[in-house]
Each structure stands twice: as structure tokens, then as C-alpha cells.
Amino acid sequence: xxxxxxxxxxxxxxGFAFLYxxxxxxxxxxxxxxxLVTVWAGFSTRWYGEVLRNEEFLNAAWVTLKVAVISSSIxxxxxxxxxxxxxxxxRFSGRTLxxxxxxxxxxxxxxxxxxxxxxxxxxxxxxxxVLTIVLAHTTFSMCYVSVVVSSRLISFDQSLEEAALDLGxxxxxxxxxxxxxxxxxxxxxxxxxxxxxxxxDLVIASFTTGPSATTLPIKIFxxxxxxxxxxINALSTIMIAIVTVGVITASLVTxxxxxxxxxDEQLAExxx
Amino acid sequence: xxxxxxxxxxxxxxxxxIQFKNVTKRFGEFIAIDDLTQDIYSKEFFALLGPSGCGKTxxxxxxAGFETPTEGQILxxxxxxxxxxxxxxxxxxxxxxxxxxxxxxxxxxxxFGLKREGKDKDTIAARVEEMLRLTRLDRFAKRKxxxxxxxxxxxxxxxxxxxxxxxxxxxDEPLGALDKKLRQDTQFExxxxxxxxxxxxxxxxxxxxxxxxxxxxxxxxDEGKIVQVATPDEIYEAPNSxxxxxxxxxxxxIEGRAEARMSPATPRDQIEPTTTPxxxxxxxxxxxxxxxxxxxxxxxxxxxxxxxxxxxxAPNPKELPAPSETKPTPxxxxxxxxxxxALHWADGHPPIVVANGDPQLAGAAVTLALRPEKLNIxxxxxDTPNALPGTVIDIGYLGNLSTYHVQLDNGPMVKVxxxxxxxxxxxxxxxxxxxxxxFSETSGVVLKG
Ligand SMILES: Nc1ncnc2c1ncn2[C@@H]1O[C@H](COP(=O)(O)OP(=O)(O)OP(=O)(O)O)[C@@H](O)[C@H]1O
Ligand SMILES: [Mg+2]
Numbered sequence: 001x002x003x004x005x006x007x008x009x010x011x012x013x014x015g016f017a018f019l020y021x022x023x024x025x026x027x028x029x030x031x032x033x034x035x036l037v038t039v040w041a042g043f044s045t046r047w048y049g050e051v052l053r054n055e056e057f058l059n060a061a062w063v064t065l066k067v068a069v070i071s072s073s074i075x076x077x078x079x080x081x082x083x084x085x086x087x088x089x090x091r092f093s094g095r096t097l098x099x100x101x102x103x104x105x106x107x108x109x110x111x112x113x114x115x116x117x118x119x120x121x122x123x124x125x126x127x128x129x130v131l132t133i134v135l136a137h138t139t140f141s142m143c144y145v146s147v148v149v150s151s152r153l154i155s156f157d158q159s160l161e162e163a164a165l166d167l168g169x170x171x172x173x174x175x176x177x178x179x180x181x182x183x184x185x186x187x188x189x190x191x192x193x194x195x196x197x198x199x200x201d202l203v204i205a206s207f208t209t210g211p212s213a214t215t216l217p218i219k220i221f222x223x224x225x226x227x228x229x230x231x232i233n234a235l236s237t238i239m240i241a242i243v244t245v246g247v248i249t250a251s252l253v254t255x256x257x258x259x260x261x262x263x264d265e266q267l268a269e270x271x272x
Numbered sequence: 273x274x275x276x277x278x279x280x281x282x283x284x285x286x287x288x289x290i291q292f293k294n295v296t297k298r299f300g301e302f303i304a305i306d307d308l309t310q311d312i313y314s315k316e317f318f319a320l321l322g323p324s325g326c327g328k329t330x331x332x333x334x335x336a337g338f339e340t341p342t343e344g345q346i347l348x349x350x351x352x353x354x355x356x357x358x359x360x361x362x363x364x365x366x367x368x369x370x371x372x373x374x375x376x377x378x379x380x381x382x383x384f385g386l387k388r389e390g391k392d393k394d395t396i397a398a399r400v401e402e403m404l405r406l407t408r409l410d411r412f413a414k415r416k417x418x419x420x421x422x423x424x425x426x427x428x429x430x431x432x433x434x435x436x437x438x439x440x441x442x443x444d445e446p447l448g449a450l451d452k453k454l455r456q457d458t459q460f461e462x463x464x465x466x467x468x469x470x471x472x473x474x475x476x477x478x479x480x481x482x483x484x485x486x487x488x489x490x491x492x493x494d495e496g497k498i499v500q501v502a503t504p505d506e507i508y509e510a511p512n513s514x515x516x517x518x519x520x521x522x523x524x525x526i527e528g529r530a531e532a533r534m535s536p537a538t539p540r541d542q543i544e545p546t547t548t549p550x551x552x553x554x555x556x557x558x559x560x561x562x563x564x565x566x567x568x569x570x571x572x573x574x575x576x577x578x579x580x581x582x583x584x585x586a587p588n589p590k591e592l593p594a595p596s597e598t599k600p601t602p603x604x605x606x607x608x609x610x611x612x613x614a615l616h617w618a619d620g621h622p623p624i625v626v627a628n629g630d631p632q633l634a635g636a637a638v639t640l641a642l643r644p645e646k647l648n649i650x651x652x653x654x655d656t657p658n659a660l661p662g663t664v665i666d667i668g669y670l671g672n673l674s675t676y677h678v679q680l681d682n683g684p685m686v687k688v689x690x691x692x693x694x695x696x697x698x699x700x701x702x703x704x705x706x707x708x709x710x711f712s713e714t715s716g717v718v719l720k721g
Contacts, residue, residue, distance in 0.1 A: 157369070157371065159367050159369055159371040160371050160373060160374075162336075162338050162358070162367070162371065163365075163367060163371035163372075163373070163432075164373075164384070165337075165338075165357070165358040165359045166336055166358055166359070166363075166364060166365050166385075166433075167359075167364070167384050167385030167388055167432070167436065168359050168385055168388035168389060168436070169359055169388055170359060171359075173388070177384075178373055178375075181375045182373075182374065182375055263418065
């Protein structure tokens, strides 16, 4: 252990303050009794009540949740399939290109993704609404799922699948009965990641949405343009809580389960 | 010889179960299996032996369907396997890495293949219980693979592959992690299963003793090729190359130059009138006018010591029968067998007499392979044709056996294995002693090169 030093402590405090102070302020003011955002007038949970009675907010929340659940589920299926193929297919011509293309959307500016999707939807004449947001979110979160799942598949011992085939499984059964249960933690954390990404996406959603479907981030963004209200603070706090829980669960599931599974597997395949 | 010997490979009417036909497997540039042609017969216990990386596992994987041969063909029961996927082959494989399913209990691992067959619950349960009993895993049925020991895991893998009772079982080092006692028991279980069910086994092992115990035939591999296939005793007693002799068991190799010994002129005589032609015997060398003279030492031996039994040596020596399995009595051992070759192995030493050597090798550089247990060690020069002087360098004590490492004068180091009849303290040969290493004229095998 390094000894306590004032320099380290200061750096740490400043760093974390920089990261979390804005959010802390937001959370604190969401419990403000006053109508005015910047004037503290005592503790109250009043604005949470207001949020829960606000029809528009509830509608937006419902749309957001629907989009997040559907898109992350589709993204998980597609992303897992893509990861499986890329890790397992061995060498085929253009493999590097394919895996590069899977990862490209991760670094692509969201504005460009959003814009190109918008152009596509207009081009094929798809009415913008929940469906288009779902499609758009599926597209970009699928890459994240495939990254998470493929990193797990790389360390997956292929002889387990061979053993399943040897014992009479068809390739699909081998995947369902052996591979999937073992990589399940990675798949679940991929889903959670996709879910939270969809939950807080503003840019892509605002490109691909129509008047019929407003997600929560869009709602908040447009509300804030008319002035920050304590209600928005409360809503944002709720979202922070949801995302935090999601991310922590995802990382816990990945870490613990994957570590345990990897150890099981190692022990199971190796003679002592 | 028994009449009911199991030897389908000698029967031209027998159809092989597995046929490798000029199979080559390349991984990129690397040749893992090199133009391999081999038949394996139904009900065989076929053991693959060879150094690490010689292609044993690859051969198994080709049979199981996980690798496709780059060239050549595999037939099982006469059917071409090229387009048959692993799950459609009546073959089960036990993986070298075990490949146990980590998310399933021991019980479910063993039941896995049976469930895929769609058997009913009771049948599956009965079969799994049977396998658990056989591999002595009853107590661990509910545990996950990471909760049991290495040897137990190996047994689960074995039980899982046995459970489906396939027609062909491929076992890749099935018993390596077991202790000696359990290994021997399991070997007998396997042989028992084999006998009861008629399953054909192909087994990879690094344990030669195991191969010798269980196998009907042993194949010794080297760099993707099978160097020799033979029954265990044949491969031990008559290796076809230095490589095989060196790989199977311990061996002393003495290099030298061969010289044909004189040719027998008269037919077999009264010494052993009943003998039938011996399979191991040396082929009678062609009569050559300039054939070398009889070994002077042997002649002296016969004329001075043994004439009461055998009479004086005839001017035209008679061919003696080749060695039989049983050790000859001392009286019969002494007359040096004629024929074969003399091996000039070191300057200033009389040549080694090898009666079962092929005289065709005359003039060639050859190596004499001698098993350590076929050598004797003594302080005084014994009355045998082959006695080589040397010095004891080291003594290895193995409990029931002792191995003497003897540096031959002007020659190589040899190992002599002696059964410890006496207590170790009373051993009369010790380090730095000058000793004689002796062996009969038929106990070695002459190999080219
Ligand atoms: N998938 C592969 N790609 C490239 N080379 C391979 C592959 N599989 C096996 N090899 C090579 O082929 C050779 C034979 O491998 P194999 O596994 O058959 O050896 P083995 O005889 O079973 O050895 P061991 O006794 O150590 O198990 C080795 O040199 C190995 O490196
Ligand atoms: Mg191997």
C-alpha cells in the first residue's frame, strides 16, 4: 500500500467532484420544496409526486421502456449470433472486414448514425414512430452486445461443443444446451447494456422519432428548453437511479458469473 | 500356439471396421497426419502410442468427425465418412481435455448422450447408475465438474463416453490421471466391457504398460505416420526399427558393422529332432564359399567343455533351431548357434554373435537392440558367447528390480536389469566394479542403421 498523501487525496476528490458534482446537485435539488430551481426552500418529495401524476411524462416513460426492452432483446439475439459467427466461423475471406464493421458503429458519431437511419426510413417510406426508434436502437446497441458476447466466446472451450455433437446433438442443440447456458452471463450483461443505452439515448431517438412517439430523454430535453423545472430534476434523478442500477447489475453479473464460469470451465477441462 | 487367437488382421476374409485410406491432414503448412493407411478391425483394442504431437489426437478427431482429412478417405463399416457429421456417427470419443459440461452435474453429464437418444427416464437412470458404479463415482453424482478431483473428472469423461455403448469408442488418454491401482482396475473393466459388448476401442496412451496390457494391437506413431503395427509382444520382441525399439520400453543400442557368419550345410540333426521350423529362427544363410569361419570361441567352448554332451564339433557345423520362448537350460545354451551375423562393435573386442540376425545385412552398419532384462551382469567372465567387459557407473534401485548402468570398455553405456532376489545390503556388485555384461546370441534384435 502506498502511504496516504495529500496530493493523491486532492486529485481523487477533484476528479470525482468533477464527475459527480453536477449529478449530485441535480439529485439534491430534486428534493427542493421551492418552485424555483436554484433557491433551496427545504426538503420535499413533492416533485416526485408531480412527475408521477404527469400524463405526458408517464407516456414518454412507457414509450422509452417499450423501446428499450424490445430493441435490447432483438439486439441481444442478433448481436449474439453475430458474435458466434465471427468467433466460430474460422477464417473466411473478409473476416477481418466483417469484425471491423461490427465494431465501427461504436465509434461512429451518433449524429451520423441517426442521420443515416433517418434517410433510410424516409427512403423506404417507413412512418416514424416507435417502430423506427426500435430499429435504430437495435442497430447501434447490437454492436455493444456482440462485443461483450464475443469476448466471452473467445475464451469458451470449443471442445465442449464438440463433445455435445459427439453425444448426438445437432449443432443447434449443442448451442442451446451447452454453449448458451455457459455464456449466459455475457448475454445477460449484453442485454442490460443495450437496455441502458436505449434508455438514455437522445440523439438517435430524436432523429428517428415521429410525433407519435416521444421518449423520456426527448421529453426532458424539450422541457428544459422552456426552463428547468424541479419536476425535471426529479425525473432525471429517477432515470439516474434506473441507469445506475442497470449498469451495476450488468457489471456484477458479468464479473461474478463470468469469473465463476470461467473457473468452472477451466477446472472442468484441465486435469489437475 | 493356441488356435483361437484373436487376429482378424491376419484373416484375408475379415472386413475391417475402420479403414484409413491414404489420409493426410494438414494444418496450413504443417502435416499432422502423413499419408496414413491403416485398417482396424471390429472388436479390436487398438492402442496408439507415440511422442507428444505425433498426431494421435488428430487421428481420433478425424475418426470422430471433428476434422476432415485434407486428402484421402475414412471408411467405417465400408461406408465413406466424408460427409457424415459427428452427431450422425456411431462413434463416441473421450476427449483428452475431458470437455465436461461445467454447468451440468456429474449425473447430467453422463446422462447427456442418453437423453439425446430419446430414451425413457427409467432406462436413462438405470444406465447412468450403472456407469457411476463402474467408474466408482456414485458419491459424486450431484456435484459439478469443478467440485471433484482431476482423476474423478477423468472418470466422468470416461463414463460419459461409455454410456451410449457405441460401436466404436475413441479414448484419448483415458486413464492418465488415475493412480496405479485404479488405473489397473479400470483397464480390466475396459477389457471386460470390450469382451461383453464387442465394442471396438481405439485408445491413445502414454503408458506402454497399459498398451501392452489392454491392446490387441499397438501402433507406434511418429510425425504423422504409423511406424509399426503389431501385437504387444511382437512390438516388444521384434521392433522393426531403432525408433520403435527405443520408444517401447527400455533398450540398449549397440552400433556396429555386420558380418555374415558361416552357413549351415547339413539339415537339422539329432539335438532336437522334433523341432518344426521356428518362426523366429534365422533364415538359413545362402551358402557362400567365402563365408566366415565359425566363431573360434564357440568352437573352443564346444570342444573343451561340452563334448560330453554334444560330441566334438563337426567340421561342417549344423544349424541349430532358433530360440524357443522358454529359457534354454545351461547345457543347451552353450553351443553357439550358427548362422546369423557377427557384429563388430568396438576395436579390440571380439564381435557380438547374433544368431537371429539377417545375414543379408552383411557389410551394413547395424544396431543391436537389447532389452536390459535380457542382459546378465557378473564379476567373473561367464561362459557365454557374448560377454562384454565394463564398469558399473550407477545403480538404480526400483524395489523389485535394480538397474545397473555399465560403461562398456570402448563402447556405449548399457543398462542391465536384475531382479532383486537378495536384500540390497548383500548385493555383491557395486559402483566402480569391473564387470562382465553377457547375453545369449539370440536375445537381441538387429536393426538397420
Ligand atoms: N487445429 C490445429 N491447428 C494447427 N496445428 C494443429 C491443430 N491441431 C493439432 N495440430 C498440430 O498437429 C500435431 C499433432 O497434434 P495431436 O493433437 O494429434 O498430437 P498428439 O499426438 O495427440 O499429442 P499429445 O500426445 O501431446 O496429445 C501437433 O504438432 C499439433 O501442434
Ligand atoms: Mg493428444
